[in-house]
Amino acid sequence: MKIQPIFQILYELQNKTSLKGRWYDKNDGHSIDGVLELDNSKVIYALPAEYKKEIKPFHLIALKDLKETNKNLIVLSEQIFPTIRDRLREMGINYIDSTGNCFIQINDWHFLIDGLRAPSKKSVQKNGFTRTGLILAFHFLNDENYLNTTYRQIAEDYKISLGNVNKIINSLKEQNYIAKGKNKTLRIINRDKLLEQWILEYDEKLKPTLFLGEFRFINEYAKDWTKVPLGVNSQWGGEPAGDLLTNYLQPAELTLYTKENSMDLIKKLKIAPGKGNLKIYSRFWMFNDKRPNVVPTILVYADLVNTGDPRNIETAKMLIDGLFRD
CATH class of the missing domain: 3.40.1350 (Trna Endonuclease; Chain: A, domain 1)
Incomplete structure (x- = not known):
């Protein structure tokens, strides 16, 4: 202490x-x-x-x-x-x-x-938590075996340089998040701390860059979001994903992650840009999902807890109970 x-x-x-x-x-x-x-x-x-x-x-x-x-x-x-x-x-x-x-x-x-402000502090950005670093760390957290994929394959999957892959992985090593095991393969250590840091950095550095816009439904889906025909390229995150996974939450804000562009979604889902309860983000991970209509649980958890809303927090706790205990 x-x-x-x-x-x-x-x-x-x-x-x-x-x-x-x-x-x-x-x-x-x-x-x-x-x-x-x-x-x-x-x-x-x-x-x-x-x-x-x-x-x-x-x-x-x-x-x-x-x-x-x-x-x-x-x-x-x-x-x-x-x-x-x-x-x-x-x-x-x-x-x-x-x-x-x-x-x-x-x-x-x-x-x-209330209202008293602390002096601002400059933070040093680590390569493991740059925008690209966060994308790779998310893949590692969801599939630890991907740590032992060749740097060339990782660079090809995510369209980044070999040097950047090397910097990101070395940074995660230096911060004691990954290390070599007995068989000389890389593995995640301090997983809870890495996940905790990822959730924080994701909301501040990566998620804003993925934002495609705010929309509203102009058809019958405005009354029942569960009937929205997502297709294979879009998945629910945040509150709707939390509801689908727990049947506990009544979503007020809809979060959608997609591979499609905004114009295609406007035509397909009959949505209009402007103030509404649908926020759309670009999908950023390159691995197969366990569920076709819901983003990976870690991302659902991050979306929910970063709202700070008590009901969302309760739902997040149901998803990964006991994950954060420091």
């Missing part, structure tokens, strides 16, 4: 609210990181506490589970983005960040400070 960032978070909390905080590590096998005592000079509350350097949408699944067994859970983090703060409040989870944003609701305590 990194105590210094926690001290900084508690220092900002006291500056903004006058609440004094004391952190106690838990090293007895409990599922939480520690206990946070908050003191307003009249009463002291001891809260089950969790620390994360930065809270990402996929963390909300684990935090939701912790909240169920730790009523007054509070999360300390160096950075919590505005949309995540909104979701935490909706879930009834207390939080504090290092800039002084906080939400604390316990008995007669009601603290809410």
Whole structure:
């Protein structure tokens, strides 16, 4: 546990609210990181506490589970983005960040400070998580054997240079995501961490480049998306895929991945560009899918958790329960 960032978070909390905080590590096998005592000079509350350097949408699944067994859970983090703060409040989870944003609701305590911004930080881009690196990493995560395909074949499959393939794989090695096994073949190690990082980077770097547009149905499919004739070149992602796989979610936003161009889809599906609930993205992977009408589960999971929506998060949890536990 990194105590210094926690001290900084508690220092900002006291500056903004006058609440004094004391952190106690838990090293007895409990599922939480520690206990946070908050003191307003009249009463002291001891809260089950969790620390994360930065809270990402996929963390909300684990935090939701912790909240169920730790009523007054509070999360300390160096950075919590505005949309995540909104979701935490909706879930009834207390939080504090290092800039002084906080939400604390316990008995007669009601603290809410929002809108404070942390200074921006420049990040170094790793080759394994460039746009092309993310595409290859997705293939590796879905088919680990593809790691041992010749570089020439990978370059041919994805229309990239041999040098780029080499840089991407070496970068993943350097970051301790892949390594050679006993038989000298490459394999994925730290799979959960690689998948966690991929989901984050995908939403920020790759998905926006795949966006073909927003559309609306102008026929009977507007009332029943399940009757849309996708054909062999298009598959549901996001909410509709989550519904098809779990029968739990009523999709509000439709996500479609396709090999076809926008004009062909407009004619085929009878859709019109403009504000609507259908968002279409280019398909980016070069392997055969297990299901003809739904994208790979990892991508469904990423689409769902990156929305930050509680219902989508519950659905994602059904798909890969227990995958993220750090």
